Structure formats: C-alpha cells, structure tokens
Amino acid sequence: AQKITQTQPGMFVQEKEAVTLDCTYDTSDQSYGLFWYKQPSSGEMIFLIYQGSYDEQNATEGRYSLNFQKARKSANLVISASQLGDSAMYFCAMREETGFQKLVFGTGTRLLVSP
Amino acid sequence: ETGVTQTPRHLVMGMTNKKSLKCEQHLGHNAMYWYKQSAKKPLELMFVYNFKEQTENNSVPSRFSPECPNSSHLFLHLHTLQPEDSALYLCASSQDKASGGNEQFFGPGTRLTVL
Numbered sequence: 001a002q003k004i005t006q007t008q009p010g011m012f013v014q015e016k017e018a019v020t021l022d023c024t025y026d027t028s029d030q031s032y033g034l035f036w037y038k039q040p041s042s043g044e045m046i047f048l049i050y051q052g053s054y055d056e057q058n059a060t061e062g063r064y065s066l067n068f069q070k071a072r073k074s075a076n077l078v079i080s081a082s083q084l085g086d087s088a089m090y091f092c093a094m095r096e097e098t099g100f101q102k103l104v105f106g107t108g109t110r111l112l113v114s115p
Numbered sequence: 116e117t118g119v120t121q122t123p124r125h126l127v128m129g130m131t132n133k134k135s136l137k138c139e140q141h142l143g144h145n146a147m148y149w150y151k152q153s154a155k156k157p158l159e160l161m162f163v164y165n166f167k168e169q170t171e172n173n174s175v176p177s178r179f180s181p182e183c184p185n186s187s188h189l190f191l192h193l194h195t196l197q198p199e200d201s202a203l204y205l206c207a208s209s210q211d212k213a214s215g216g217n218e219q220f221f222g223p224g225t226r227l228t229v230l
Contacts, residue, residue, distance in 0.1 A: 104160075
C-alpha cells in the first residue's frame with residue numbers, strides 16, 4: 001500500500017529565507033505522481049507543484065521547487081524567499097497511476113513565516 | 116462562480132438530523148471526490164465518481180450517502196451521524212488521467228460539527 005510520511009509537524013522560517021519541507025513515500029508502483037498542496041486557515045487545498053516518477057528534472061513553479069530523489073523515495077518541497085502569506089499547512093500526496101486517480105496524503109507540516 | 120464551490124461552509128447538526136452537503140465544479144472536469152479531514156489525521160478519501168459513476172467507496176459507513184446527478188454536481192447526504200464524524204469535508208474535481216488530467220482542484224470545504 002502507498003504511504004506518505006511527513007516527519008515535521010511544524011517549521012519556522014524568517015521572511016525572505018528558504019525553507020525545505022520533507023516528504024518521503026513508499027510504493028511498489030513504478031509509475032506514480034507526487035503532489036504538494038497548501039492549506040491556509042480558510043481550509044481550501046491549493047495545488048502547488050507536481051512531479052511524475054519518470055520526470056528526470058525536478059519540478060519548479062515560481063518560488064516552489066520539488067527536490068525529487070527517487071532512490072531515497074523523497075520529494076521535498078523547497079520554498080524560496082518565504083513570504084508571510086506562505087504561513088499554512090503543507091501536504092505531500094501521492095497518486096497511483098494505475099486505476100483511478102486516488103490521492104494518498106501525508107499528515108502535513110505547519111509552516112510559520114515570521115517577519 | 117469559478118473553480119469548486121461547496122455549501123454550506125459550516126454546519127452544526129444533531130445526531131438524529133438529516134442534512135446534505137453540496138459541491139459544484141465549474142471546471143468541466145469528469146471526476147469528483149469527497150474527502151474527510153479530521154484533526155491531526157491525513158485526508159481520507161471517501162468516494163470517487165467518474166463520469167457520474169461511483170468508482171471508489173473507501174469503506175465509508177452507510178450513514179454517509181453520496182449522490183452524483185451529473186459531472187458538475189456532487190452531494191453527500193448525512194443521517195444519524197456520530198460526534199466522531201465532526202470534521203472538514205472537502206470536495207475535489209479533476210479531469211481523468213486518460214484525458215490528460217493531473218492535479219485535483221479542491222473546494223473550500225464544509226466544517227461539520229455533530230452534537
């Protein structure tokens with residue numbers, strides 16, 4: 001069975017600094033997708049970035065980049081130049097590529113950005 | 116309205132009440148999902164609908180009854196709930212992978228409290 005592990009319940013970072021949120025995964029599938037979502041206090045889950053298991057390059061979306069290390073089964077999210085609005089819960093998720101698009105989520109990391 | 120909308124945003128109900136949660140997506144997607152988010156637990160997938168057909172029921176108790184009348188609307192009918200059912204209920208939609216879909220788009224959620 002697929003499993004996502006986020007070992008950091010909370011992280012603190014100062015504004016304008018970079019921060020890395022950890023995510024490790026476990027799967028026996030050869031083909032899978034990895035996602036990061038942001039959940040502000042309003043509750044809505046906001047898609048940030050996607051990495052396919054066969055993608056050779058790390059995904060980047062603006063200030064977000066995904067440090068994908070397939071052999072280590074890790075997919076860490078790097079946020080550069082943190083902003084106060086980045087304070088939120090961050091969830092790593094995996095999608096199995098066979099069958100339908102079922103997402104499995106980790107327990108999340110709460111990020112607090114201070115001025 | 117754009118994206119995925121959910122109503123009501125907040126709901127308080129007694130254990131003997133019957134209520135319904137509504138989700139509507141304005142993205143032209145063909146798959147819709149219900150998730151449950153309890154405190155300090157990962158998001159749990161409840162139901163998946165693909166082209167109005169239920170393709171996944173993640174061992175959800177029968178007191179939760181989904182309905183998908185068309186590809187744009189998804190309901191979750193609630194009856195005789197328990198206090199442990201109090202949670203944030205999130206709806207999501209996506210294009211199925213065969214059609215080139217990737218990430219799931221989430222609504223703002225309904226915060227449910229069962230007294």
